[in-house]
Amino acid sequence: MTDFEVLKQNARNKTRRVLLENDGCDTVYECSTADPKELLKQRTLYLSDSKVDTYFYCTWSSGLGVYTHNTKVGSIFNTKDIIFKNNKTQEFIDQGTDCLKIMTQYCNTNNIEIFWTMRMNDVHDNHGAEYSKTMYQSNQFKLDSPDCMIATYGDRPPYGAGTAADFEKEKVRQLVLDSFREVMENYNVDGILLDFFRHPVFFKEPAYGTPATQAQLGIMTELVRNVNMLADELGRKRNRPFLMAVRVPDSVPFCKTIGLDIEKWLKEGLVDLLVTSSYLQLNHWEYSVALGHRYNIPVYPSLDESRVRDENARKSRHTLKAFRGRVMNILNSGADGVFIFNNSGLNRDNLISCIHEPLNNPTLYADYDKDYFVSIRGVGAVAGSCFPHNKYINIPVLNPHHPxxxxxxxxxxxxxxxxxxxxxxxxxxxxxxxxxxxxxxxxxxxxxxxxxxxxxxxxxxxxxxxxxxxxxxxxxxxxxxxxxxxxxxxxxxxxxxxxxx
The missing domain is CATH 2.60.120.1200 (Jelly Rolls)
Structure with missing residues (x-):
């Protein structure tokens, strides 16, 4: 192994028990002033004395190519229309900084590992909400290249949104590569996350009800391979690796159905951290652990909010006691740590409490009150929809909507x-x-x-x-x-x- 390969292996295998994702809404919705301290106060300041090892920051990335960092390759999301009146993106940029610089500097100073998250095909720009059209009109790439979408803004396929980017188009894949290059060349991040769960429709075939083709699987694998090569190229230049994480469904067959040949990626060594699940959990956590560890890749199951339909059932799953039960299940599965997406359904106070509890130590965490449910997510559902997943579920889904x-x-x-x-x-x-x-x-x-x-x-x-x-x-x-x-x-x-x- 070369010196760089040793550095990368050591970085990949370092102990990280608690990973926390911030979707970047603090920049757009939550700041009263364009002050870095005001931004950090919303969701980040309390990390310094917490159990969080790794922070993931998403600069909007909704839809593909729209960011709240100072991008030159994509579109800057600086609108203040509709619900975005508190958006401080442009003010930070005018000050010579941006939200990603602020987050990176904070994490570097406080010895917290930081990854930049790209949502690989977010379609909040076509959810039918009041804000969707504003978001779509902020995306210059989609406005200039409508042929690069699976359908159109006004045309909804059976599964997914018409504004989803079509990854068969070379221009789409190049935008992804250019976006990663821009971040890795200009921000002192430790790694990147390809979030394939926001949202998991990448090709026309699955959007219209048939599995992805072998050719499409190859196209996506080639993109992942190119991102990995780019990360290594730029990591060698700075003599410190950029780690590459992916977040995908916890089922190899379902991944392949929607165009993600995840096992091939692992086999080829294209992935450094494997994060599984989001809206859906299809298998017991041991399935993900076995998959990643088969290729010596650390595994971090993702805890997301429950979206079971019954309000009381959902509230009971969003308590701190229920969260502790979910964490203990992950620790018992042999996973390397837990990935907390946003707040996992917890309110702010409970989120702060949970990341200061010893959730990185199952022996200590065992002595906390907790609730265990047969099912947290139930059948689950992807916002904006995706290829039907029910037949891939191999765990109980008990909740009032599925008794x-x-x-x-x-x-x-x-x-x-x-x-x-x-x-x-x-x-x-x-x-x-x-x-x-x-x-x-x-x-x-x-x-x-x-x-x-x-x-x-x-x-x-x-x-x-x-x-x-x-x-x-x-x-x-x-x-x-x-x-x-x-x-x-x-x-x-x-x-x-x-x-x-």
Whole structure:
């Protein structure tokens, strides 16, 4: 190995347990004045004494080629129309700086690794919202090259948006390369993230309901290869590597269906960090871990907000206790760390609390109250839609919109993943809560990991059971229900509460 290859390997394999993404909305929406301290105050100042190892900053990138840093190859998003009246992009640039310089300088000073995020095909410019047309009209590339879009602003394909860039077009791929070159040549970032989840429609075939072709898979792989070569070229020039991360769906078959040959990228060594999932989780986290580690690539499952449709169910998944349960599941899977996208559904105070808790240490984190759900995301849905993903789901999706109906005189079951809370030293109680559509029929028998439980309490349509801690498993736990009655029973949701005694 050359000296540079050793540097890159060491950088790739460094310990990073907590990764946090900022989508860049602080620059556009949240600053009252164009003051770097005001910008940092919104989402960044509290990182310096937190557990965050790596910060990802997205300079809008919505749609492709529109940025809030001082770009020469794309369009500067400096509009103040509609909901963008607080946009401070141009003011920062007029001061001789920009949001990415401010973030990079802060992270460099505070010894926090920083990556620049490019949303590979964001289509908020065609969401049908009031702001969409303003965003579309801010994109000079799309206005000048309408043939480089999958359809048009007014024409919506079955899956995705008409304004999505068509990656079969060489001009699109060149814009991507030029954008990465510009950032790596002008900003002291440690790496780049190709976020393929914003939004995952890249070719006409998947947008119109057929899988990506082999040729399209090759086109995207060649682009990823070229970005990797560019990063290495520029990294060698500064004698410090630019690491390359990707965020993709957690399913090799689904990735290939939409045009991403992720396993080929890993096999060729084109990826340094693998981040999986976003709107969707298709497999258990162990699937992603096995995939990345097969090629000696660190893996960071992404925690994003839940978008289950029932409001109360969604709120219960956006608590700090539920977030802790999600983190413990990731740590138990063998993943190298956790990727927090924006706030993962947490409010600001809870986000600040969580990144100051020991979520980088499962032994310490075990001794915190937490909630585990059968499913956080449910079936999931991509904003703007994408190729149908339901057949690729291999995990439970229980939530009020996708309940389990236990037929009369029948039985059914589901799985619940739990972290290794036994690592802690504090005694705990474990409570199973089942939420039904109707009042809980007391003749229904409930088993947890093979043991039948007596009902502890009912409140409305909620049944509560105390669980002996000896029955709890780190990993997969089975909830089994037998309904001997003459009526169907509908289970809407299930969680296990872990509380310190």
């Amino acid at each position: 389990i109906v236990i037929k009369a005189d029948n039985k059914d079951y589901t799985f619940m993943e739990m972290g290794n809370d036994a690592l802690g030293c504090q005694p705990k109680t474990y409570t199973l809560k089942l939420f039904f559509k109707e009042s809980f029929p007391k003749e229904v028998n409930v088993f947890f990991n093979g043991e039948c439980f007596s009902l502890d309490n009912t409140e409305g349509n909620t049944a509560t059971f105390k669980i002996d801690e000896k029955l709890i498993k780190a990993g997969t736990n089975i909830i089994f229900m037998h309904n001997p009655s003459r009526e169907d029973v509908t289970l809407l949701d299930a969680l296990v509460q872990v509380r310190l005694r």
